[in-house]
Amino acid sequence: MTLDQIIGQAVPVSILKRALSTNSLGHAYLFSGEEGVGKETTARVVAEELAKQGGPLSSLHVLGGEGSIKIEDIRQLRQSASLASAGNTVWLILDADRLTPEAGNALLKTLEEPVPGTHFFLTTTKVQSMLPTIVSRCQHLQFRRIPEEEICQWLAKQTQQSPADERIRTISRLAQGSLGKALAYWKGSLLEERETVISKLIQVPRASYPAVLGLSQTWPEDREKIHQELQVFLEWHRDLLTVKNGIDLPLYNPGYERQLKEISALYTNDTLFVIIEKIVEMGKAIAGNGRIRFCLGYLLLMMKRGALT
Amino acid sequence: MAYVSLYRKWRPQTFADVVGQESIVTTLKNSLEAGRISHAYLFAGPRGTGKTTVARIFAKGLNCETGPTAAPCGTCGECQAIASGTSMNVVEIDGASNRRIDDVRELRGEVQFTPINARYKVYIIDEVHMLTTEAFNALLKTLEEPPAHVVFIFATTDPHKLPLTILSRVQRYDFGRFSTADVVSRLSTVAKLEEFSAQGEALGLIAEHAGGSMRDALSILEKCAAFAEQISVDAVAEVLGIAPAEQIERFTKHVIEGSRSEALQIINHLYDQGKDLSQFAVGVMARLRQGILEGSLEDGKAIQAIETLAASVRDMRFSPDPRIVLELAALKITSDVPVAAVPEGGKLEEQVRKLEQQVAALQAQLAKERKAAPTEEKRAAAKIKAPKTDDVESTAFLIDNWLEFLSRLRSERLMQCEAFLREGSPVEVKGDQVIVAFPRDRGFHKASIEQEDHREPTQRVLSKFMGRQVRLECVFQDETESPAERGGEAKAEEQVQPAQPASPQQEQGNSASEDFLKASMEMFGGRIISKPKQN
Numbered sequence: 001m002t003l004d005q006i007i008g009q010a011v012p013v014s015i016l017k018r019a020l021s022t023n024s025l026g027h028a029y030l031f032s033g034e035e036g037v038g039k040e041t042t043a044r045v046v047a048e049e050l051a052k053q054g055g056p057l058s059s060l061h062v063l064g065g066e067g068s069i070k071i072e073d074i075r076q077l078r079q080s081a082s083l084a085s086a087g088n089t090v091w092l093i094l095d096a097d098r099l100t101p102e103a104g105n106a107l108l109k110t111l112e113e114p115v116p117g118t119h120f121f122l123t124t125t126k127v128q129s130m131l132p133t134i135v136s137r138c139q140h141l142q143f144r145r146i147p148e149e150e151i152c153q154w155l156a157k158q159t160q161q162s163p164a165d166e167r168i169r170t171i172s173r174l175a176q177g178s179l180g181k182a183l184a185y186w187k188g189s190l191l192e193e194r195e196t197v198i199s200k201l202i203q204v205p206r207a208s209y210p211a212v213l214g215l216s217q218t219w220p221e222d223r224e225k226i227h228q229e230l231q232v233f234l235e236w237h238r239d240l241l242t243v244k245n246g247i248d249l250p251l252y253n254p255g256y257e258r259q260l261k262e263i264s265a266l267y268t269n270d271t272l273f274v275i276i277e278k279i280v281e282m283g284k285a286i287a288g289n290g291r292i293r294f295c296l297g298y299l300l301l302m303m304k305r306g307a308l309t
Numbered sequence: 310m311a312y313v314s315l316y317r318k319w320r321p322q323t324f325a326d327v328v329g330q331e332s333i334v335t336t337l338k339n340s341l342e343a344g345r346i347s348h349a350y351l352f353a354g355p356r357g358t359g360k361t362t363v364a365r366i367f368a369k370g371l372n373c374e375t376g377p378t379a380a381p382c383g384t385c386g387e388c389q390a391i392a393s394g395t396s397m398n399v400v401e402i403d404g405a406s407n408r409r410i411d412d413v414r415e416l417r418g419e420v421q422f423t424p425i426n427a428r429y430k431v432y433i434i435d436e437v438h439m440l441t442t443e444a445f446n447a448l449l450k451t452l453e454e455p456p457a458h459v460v461f462i463f464a465t466t467d468p469h470k471l472p473l474t475i476l477s478r479v480q481r482y483d484f485g486r487f488s489t490a491d492v493v494s495r496l497s498t499v500a501k502l503e504e505f506s507a508q509g510e511a512l513g514l515i516a517e518h519a520g521g522s523m524r525d526a527l528s529i530l531e532k533c534a535a536f537a538e539q540i541s542v543d544a545v546a547e548v549l550g551i552a553p554a555e556q557i558e559r560f561t562k563h564v565i566e567g568s569r570s571e572a573l574q575i576i577n578h579l580y581d582q583g584k585d586l587s588q589f590a591v592g593v594m595a596r597l598r599q600g601i602l603e604g605s606l607e608d609g610k611a612i613q614a615i616e617t618l619a620a621s622v623r624d625m626r627f628s629p630d631p632r633i634v635l636e637l638a639a640l641k642i643t644s645d646v647p648v649a650a651v652p653e654g655g656k657l658e659e660q661v662r663k664l665e666q667q668v669a670a671l672q673a674q675l676a677k678e679r680k681a682a683p684t685e686e687k688r689a690a691a692k693i694k695a696p697k698t699d700d701v702e703s704t705a706f707l708i709d710n711w712l713e714f715l716s717r718l719r720s721e722r723l724m725q726c727e728a729f730l731r732e733g734s735p736v737e738v739k740g741d742q743v744i745v746a747f748p749r750d751r752g753f754h755k756a757s758i759e760q761e762d763h764r765e766p767t768q769r770v771l772s773k774f775m776g777r778q779v780r781l782e783c784v785f786q787d788e789t790e791s792p793a794e795r796g797g798e799a800k801a802e803e804q805v806q807p808a809q810p811a812s813p814q815q816e817q818g819n820s821a822s823e824d825f826l827k828a829s830m831e832m833f834g835g836r837i838i839s840k841p842k843q844n
Contacts, residue, residue: 008583011548015535024312026531034629071406078406105405105439113394116311128626133436133466136356136524139314139532142550144583176630177583231629238633241640247570249577252633269644276637280624 001045006038007154007179008146015141016046025050026139028111028120030096032127033143036180040094042143043121047090050119054088065094071102078106084115096122097129104131111137145177155182166255167191173252190228197232202259204300205266205307212304216297226292230283233299237276240264244272263307271306278302316527319499320362322383322392327366329491330359333482337363338379341370346377346429347480349452349461351437353468354484357522360464361435363484365391368399368431371460377428387427398427404465405439413440413447420451420459430459437463438470445472452478486521489513495523496530500540505530507540514545550585557592560639564593564614565606569643573636580632587625590618590635614642703738703775711735712838714774718767726767729758733783743771743779746786755783 003013003020012031019025025046031039051058061080063073077091093099099107111120111134122138124130146154152172156163163169171191175182185191200215207215219226235252242249243257244264253260267275282295321327324334340346350367352360369381369391381388390396402416416432424430440448452461452475463479465471487495493509493516500507507530515533519526529549530540537544546553556575563572579589594615600606621638625631707714711734718727732754733747747755757763764781772778 011536011550015532015548018535022535024535026312026314028314075406102405102408102439105436106403106408108405108436109401109403113317133356136522136528139528141532142585144550145580147581147583149581227629234633234637235630238636241637242573245569245640247573249570249573269640273637273641273644 001041003042003045003049006042006045008150009038009042009143012042012141012143016042020046020049025119027114027118028122028138030122030124030127030130030135030138030140031143032124032140034145034176034178035125036178036183037143037146038179039123039143040092043092043123046121047092047119050088050090054117055086057085057087058089059085059087060090060092062092062094064096064098067098069093069096069099069103071100071106074099074103074106078110081110081114081118085117087117089118091118091120093120093122095124096134097124097126099130099134101131104134108133108137146179147177148172148175151175151177151179151182154179155186158183159186170254173250173254193225193229194232197229198236198253198256201233201236201303202256202263204303205263207304209301209304212300213297216293216300219293219296221292223286223292226286226296227283230279230286233279234276237272237279240267241269241272244269266307268308275299275303275306314528315499315503315531316357316524319502319527321359321366322369323381324366324370324379327359327363328495329487330363330484333363333484336482337367337370341367341377341379344377346371346460348455348459349479350463351468351471351476351479351481352462352464352484353481354466355486355522356466357519357524357526358484358486359523360484361433364433364462364464365399367462368396368429368433368460371429371431372396372398372424372427396427398424398429399431399433401433401435403436404434404463405436408440408444410441410443410447413444417447417451420456423456424458428458431462432459433462433464435464436466438465438467442472445475449474449478487523487526488521489516492516492519492521492523492526496526499527500530503534505534505540506538507533508542511540511542511545514542514549514551518549518551550583550588552579552584552589552592554592557589557596560589561593561596561600564639564642565597565600565610567643569640572639572643576632576635576639586631586635587622590622590625590638594618594622617642700738700740704735707735707738707743707775708837710774714771717774718770721766721770723766723770726758726763729754729763730767733758736784738775738779741777741779742782743775744782744784746784746788748786752785755785759783 003017006013016025016029029043031043033039047060051060061077063069063077081089081091114120120138122134127135127140149172152163152168155161155172156165156168159168161168167186171182171185174185174191174194200218203215204212219229239251239253239256239260240263241247242251243260244267251257251260264272278299282290282299285295286292324338327334350364352364354360366381369383369388370379371377372387372391373381374385374387375382383389383392387396387398391399394401400419420430420432422430455461461479463471463475468476468481468483493512496512496515497507497509500512511533512530515526515529519529529545533540533545533548536548543553545551556579560572560575563569563575576586579586597606597611597615597618601608601611617638621634625634628634715727715731718724718730730745732751733745736744736746738744745758758767758781768779768781771781
């Protein structure tokens with residue numbers, strides 16, 4: 001793989017390419033961005049390139065990726081990083097936001113002034129939870145969310161489908177700029193699960209109160225999953241708002257235009273905003289260990305109550 | 310020679326190179342000239358404000374062949390050794406990795422040795438806030454009375470993490486963030502030396518985004534130089550993911566005027582280009598603020614918009630999809646605009662009719678409340694004495710006072726009966742029958758209370774409690790329909806009536822909690838003991 005094959009990251013790629021070709025690659029880079037936008041892939045491509053330039057004594061070390069990175073790990077890193085090597089030494093620190101404060105501070109000096117031939121590549125999805133002193137010592141390259149069109153092209157190629165395929169199009173829309181997510185949608189049953197959620201949401205405004213509560217009991221008590229599903233709630237209500245106000249934008253749920261139109265007539269704009277606020281609120285409540293079915297029950301009741309049936 | 314990042318390559322080597330921090334530099338220079346050297350300094354300040362840099366220059370000033378001098382030559386052996394980090398007399402210690410008491414003990418042993426071919430032994434301890442408490446304490450004595458040839462310089466971004474005993478033993482200098490002008494001046498110097506072609510405005514934009522840190526600024530400059538031959542405003546904006554000012558201007562206009570569709574189109578356009586939406590929102594907030602100050606925007610509207618945007622910036626951080634958050638914020642701001650709301654109401658007559666409806670609804674509500682008040686009183690009276698005959702009132706009485714009854718059982722030393730009954734809940738009073746329902750999985754408790762030696766004493770206490778002879782009847786919950794539920798449903802239906810309330814917020818709060826209560830009862834099979842009053 002080469003840098004030219006990285007999808008949708010024109011700015012970081014062109015900066016790195018130029019730095020590599022003019023032999024002016026910095027000693028520390030921080031790649032930040034969402035899951036599945038190509039941070040680690042890019043870092044590994046650059047590391048490979050550096051290994052080629054540095055000869056047989058070059059080496060690649062990978063740290064992190066699961067769990068927190070502790071001060072002991074960094075002490076070991078410092079020890080091996082203090083030895084100059086004839087080749088290039090690349091340290092890849094994955095999920096650098098998982099550095100403990102002690103470990104992060106212990107890395108500062110080495111990160112700022114490593115021995116020649118040493119390069120650091122840090123990746124993170126949460127740059128705001130990193131020590132500012134670490135961020136400041138790296139060249140910080142922001143990896144963007146990948147535009148829908150590019151995801152669509154890429155996914156079609158990967159799966160040998162047509163880019164016009166409806167499933168491919170929907171997935172590209174829902175992937176939130178991440179190739180990783182797009183692939184997960186394609187491979188798994190996420191899209192089908194989404195349809196199930198929407199079919200329930202469609203029932204809510206016209207169902208009886210007990211039936212609405214009954215619906216809330218059909219949700220699996222899966223904390224991980226529920227956040228994805230609340231996102232579907234949010235997207236559904238955003239679509240209701242856009243349809244209701246006749247705003248010409250692509251929908252998150254393009255296959256449901258008829259239902260969206262019908263249901264949006266049952267709500268006022270203000271009610272929809274209240275419901276949206278409640279969705280966000282319940283998301284936080286569930287993240288804070290709230291009971292899932294209880295929160296969902298409440299949410300669905302609010303949706304039912306707001307509908308003018 | 311290997312490539313060195315700009316912020317290292319152009320680290321100032323003399324006091325003259327240091328921009329900003331004038332008061333600190335002047336004081337340090339004077340003390341060097343006068344030869345009044347303290348034995349411990351603390352340099353505190355945010356990242357990239359020159360703490361380590363000034364510490365190194367100060368060390369040069371102390372040990373330069375021509376010194377102690379405020380203008381180290383930079384050419385003598387010691388000056389060069391310090392610049393390349395190989396001096397035997399200037400020891401840079403990473404406080405974060407050598408934070409343990411043993412590290413400090415080692416240091417204490419070391420400071421006894423005199424410097425080699427130099428006046429002072431300088432210990433620069435960076436990230437000193439990371440030392441452990443024990444390590445700090447071990448350092449105290451040495452810090453107070455070090456050998457005459459030793460100078461300590463501590464550098465830290467977090468001075469508040471140092472113990473007071475340390476703070477009182479050092480001369481402290483607080484490094485402030487650099488002003489935008491200082492950063493621009495340094496950036497243009499470096500750009501010239503590196504032969505970058507850069508627009509002045511572009512450097513200004515970089516400085517604004519560096520947050521007063523020189524290292525961050527030089528880092529961004531380096532990125533931009535690697536991205537484009539000509540460092541222009543557009544190139545900087547591209548690298549930093551900033552939306553063009555013209556988009557901010559247009560978006561601000563649209564949201565203030567209530568043009569939803571156009572505002573949302575801009576958001577989607579920016580998103581497709583991979584721009585940072587939360588930075589964009591911050592930009593719009595700044596533009597709105599400017600509008601308020603200039604008086605070109607109506608205060609109330611603009612402030613509301615700023616508040617909504619600020620909330621969205623917070624939410625975007627935790628949302629998997631920032632676009633939807635900003636879209637919703639924009640929709641919300643535009644729907645607060647009265648101009649946009651008018652078409653819904655339509656003509657004047659329609660609005661008047663709406664108002665009339667509201668007044669009528671209000672009056673109806675008031676009447677209902679007046680009627681409701683006496684029943685409240687009756688209830689309060691009933692609490693003192695159980696109603697004799699009426700089934701509905703008896704049921705209400707028993708449900709309301711069930712806990713009281715359970716505690717009565719306890720006080721009669723019928724602990725077991727109380728424990729069994731606790732699993733059930735009173736459903737209804739029918740004549741002399743008191744029906745208590747148990748969940749299916751509490752069959753044991755139901756069967757136990759039905760045994761004569763439990764039922765008999767329970768009935769006795771219950772009869773006394775109700776003021777008349779009653780029988781205890783136990784059932785499973787699914788065999789009966791609770792009147793409480795039936796009542797709840799009727800109430801819920803009432804709320805669905807689109808009566809126009811005077812204060813929608815209040816109404817919402819009340820019935821939301823009703824719903825919540827009902828949902829809870831369905832889910833957990835509880836009973837209402839008391840309801841907190843809404844204020």
